[in-house]
Amino acid sequence: MDKGIVKIGLLGIGTIGSGVVTLLKKNGRAISEKIDVDLVLEKVVDRDPAKLQSLGLPEETITTKAADVLEDPEIDVVIELIGGIEPARSMIIAALDNDKHVVTANKDLIASHGEELLAIARDKNLNIYYEASVGGGIPLIRPLKQSLVADRIHRLVGIVNGTTNYIFTRMDQDNLSLEDALLEAQKRGFAESDPSNDIEGRDAAYKLIIMSGLAFSSSIEPDQVHVEGIGGVTYEDIAYAREIGYAVKLLAIGEKLPAGLALRVHPALVPLAHPLAAVLNEFNAIYIEGDAVGEVMLYGRGAGAMPTATAVLADVAEAARSIHHQCVDTMIEGTFHKASFVPIKDIRTRFYLRFLADDRPGVLSALANAFGNEQVSLDMVIQKRSFGDTAEIVLVTHLVREEAFQKALEKVMALPAIKPNPSMIRLLG
């Protein structure tokens, strides 16, 4: 077969877009040798002409009009790197309508409209590739869709947000407050200027929806994920967690329980011996448990221009292979069935709790009674320090249903000796 040519249109020149242009210049020839197809960047679109000029591409390649890509019959593959829901969604639909394969890194869009867009693509015998939407440069979508298809995955646990992992690492290693660690993350370019999606767990939740949809072949809506951010975690919690053998991480957890899928994002204590505890700074990792393969961990850089560009261009290469060999690989796309979901109140887990209490006789026994009366069994109770007539107490429970724990916690907090605003962090079991 002759060597093929596949023409690409790129929508959006932000961090990843510039990375794609740079990586294609640097490794285009090597990719072409591997796939026997030349990838040609035909047109690049951005609203900002200055950004386009800065790429050093020929004048005829750059344009501020998306239609120049979407309606160009020469273009085979459209890379969408605009982000957000609209106009990205409409542009992807227009690209499919014009018979173009689509590659995207847009996690918000795939998490919330992925099934709709994949169905449009399937009807047209085209595909949408989204390896770059989760875990930056870590190969993750393809392993979930293809390599592990013979397994029944019963749980996946991910550190999928680099900003929060960097913050927890700095809090742990340098005793920084959350605010100072966030400033450090912003200074070093890991955190966005508005990091609320990261800090509040939404970024991780979108990624969990995409991974879980594939791992469990299920249709998932954003409101089926329980999401808590990292705002309540202090460096005292991180230090005490380490003393008792745990690291604190923002986890995205998808589990297939007998009653249905349980999906949640929240900070968690991870045993120091667990491989996820060793994932530091801005790195991401996904730990997958399957019935046949056992445990698999995928680790690497979850963001950044060049790692993410690797994933984008791998998808373009896959599209180019299927175009050149005239076989569309829609059959390996995920299938998404209706699922039942287990609400957080029914999930059984262990809890770490830290709070202040009056330092006087009978407080610990009143506390133990309040938990005992609600059938919450304590694994560990430590009085950390006393200052004046106040004591700081840290405890860890045995496994307990969330609803039972919350009810007991309410009773404990109503005790006159206990001060308000406890820190509560779940444990990874």
Ligand code: HSE
């Ligand atoms: N803001 C994300 C993170 C990167 O901190 O991991 C993009 O998904």
